[in-house]
Amino acid sequence: MSGKIGIKDVAAAAGVSITTVSHALNGKGRLPTETRERVREIADRLGYRPNVNARNLAGGRTGLVALTVSQEPELAFQLGDFDYFASLIRYATTAALARGFALAALPPVADNEDVFHHLPLDGAIVVDPVPGDRSLDYLRSQRTPIVTTGRPVDVAAEEEEGYWIDNEHIEGMRSVLDHLAEVGAERIALVLPSYPASYVADMRRGYVEWCAARACEERIVMARDLTEPAGFEAARSLLDGPEPPDAIYASLDRLAIGALMAAETRGIEVPGALRVACCTDSYAARHAATPLTTLALNPEQIGEEAANMLIDLVEGVEPRPRHRFIPTKLLPRESTLGGTAVATGAA
């Protein structure tokens, strides 16, 4: 009574039936633009919010979409380990909520399939899909709408036909390398995780192309996993090599932090003798021993757009472009800028 205003209240106020209100608000049915507008305006004025449960129930949806990070069991890391994921999840959640969907961020556990089984999903966002991911296969077999973040690399056709949001990794790579060259680096090494996600391939390609264009020697080292120790090892192998690099670009913040530690144990000054940069901005990167120059990936936008694209799909609207590239942004910091010595010693 006094509480929430429903579709009936709007109908009454507009002097039409609830059918008309529903049609007007959802762009369905045959209504003259004038009526549509009028109803919309009235609904707006009354502050009408459709009841999500009723809407989903009637629409045959569950109103639940999931987000999960695709990954190989060996590399198991927890969702939320990275600021990147935290931001992405947060914005995806908000965007979904605004459209009447709840988003569940599923922890990447081995038996994801089990989890999916028990969850009535309308769709899913899969972050950084890797080949052989069983949850992806399961979702596909269920014909559940999927949007990936990063391109799927397992099914060849999928890259063309699937729906995804991705960063402009190649261009981003170029901007980092250009920056490093600008501040004086001449032997730039790249540390990549041995991880079959599309971004790794993109970064490698961007690096190779850039090197080719400048006739620079390629120095690529693969990191064992995605942690500091792996970055530490990778950087050590570079620094102890015959012709050590004067810049290291690590594909992940944690790898770069490992690289910083490696430099310190070898008594190599950053950024004096070695410049270090990484991809993915984070708290850890900002507060590293030497604040790290990073290539920000804009996970906020990725999360938001992925959620919206997925919900379009769920609602039967073909997303206009099936793919979208999100620009990256270089954030230069002390680790590459010689600058004044800043009084900061710890994390």
Place this chain on the structure above:
Amino acid sequence: MSGKIGIKDVAAAAGVSITTVSHALNGKGRLPTETRERVREIADRLGYRPNVNARNLAGGRTGLVALTVSQEPELAFQLGDFDYFASLIRYATTAALARGFALAALPPVADNEDVFHHLPLDGAIVVDPVPGDRSLDYLRSQRTPIVTTGRPVDVAAEEEEGYWIDNEHIEGMRSVLDHLAEVGAERIALVLPSYPASYVADMRRGYVEWCAARACEERIVMARDLTEPAGFEAARSLLDGPEPPDAIYASLDRLAIGALMAAETRGIEVPGALRVACCTDSYAARHAATPLTTLALNPEQIGEEAANMLIDLVEGVEPRPRHRFIPTKLLPRESTLGGTAVATGAA
């Protein structure tokens, strides 16, 4: 047809009406235990999952609960800044989902009220409520069920009558101080944020009591806010004072990290000349220049229990104890353990 099994299928399989199934599964109505059991078993065997939307629609619920961090505008930090919140949110979300509720983690913005207005909430979890929080007032005025994490300190009666989950801060404080004393500290200082949450008062009290019992001098410094620079300043004022402490217990990881930096600029060795510990375990604490001994608060359990308590409330079940204290756990690390010098230099 082929797809999901609904209440009707269970009813058919059990040879009863859907009413009976509903009653059996929800513990309502008058049914002999035998029937109840039988229906439950069959539902289980069939893998029946009630449709969340239908359930909520019929039950007059919205199925949405929110989680928000109470805070003073000046101290605005983003949700997810702290590992603590990330864990808490994650576990609360999962617990809510398991009971058919979606949990929205609301960003703590100034006009929270506006957000709440537009969200059909069944209940809310408010983390670390502070006096004068407008969203809390709003929720209370709407008679929305609330569970707080940390005790509410604004309405005197609320502390008794409200529903909350809290840490055993006093005992935790004792365990940290005992540990510091054990490793040789004699002049232990406490850095607290000037922040009117209950945990701050608890920590102060625990500290004061402990000092009184041992006839130690109290050294409490208030930090300007919750960031590294604030911890830096606070620690500096201690270290530059007449009788500098030989141990600093900071109430937050970021404050402790600031303290580490302060020690370094003064050339004070940690843990040799100064032991540092903090509350709230986090990535930053583990990977600080000197890995920090921390008092883990177990946000996972807090989040889970808060969600369950809230949903009990929403479903009209009076939570058995209205309050629950979650134990803390001391995690000793290098910053207080003299031990061998570990080769770690950076974040």
Place this chain on the structure above:
DNA sequence: CACGAGTGACAAAGCGTTTTTGCAACTGCT
């Protein structure tokens, strides 16, 4: 042996939407 008081179970009425179907009232064309 009639009668109220329990039991056990069900039919049916919502819950607030979307969607399908139907039905007038127009239009324009022969």
Place this chain on the structure above:
DNA sequence: AGCAGTTGCAAAAACGCTTTGTCACTCGTG
């Protein structure tokens, strides 16, 4: 004038569950 085709809207049927009201049946009791 007659008829198909369009246009503008509404009534009603889902959607899958919870809840209410009620019926039938079994006891103990007076």
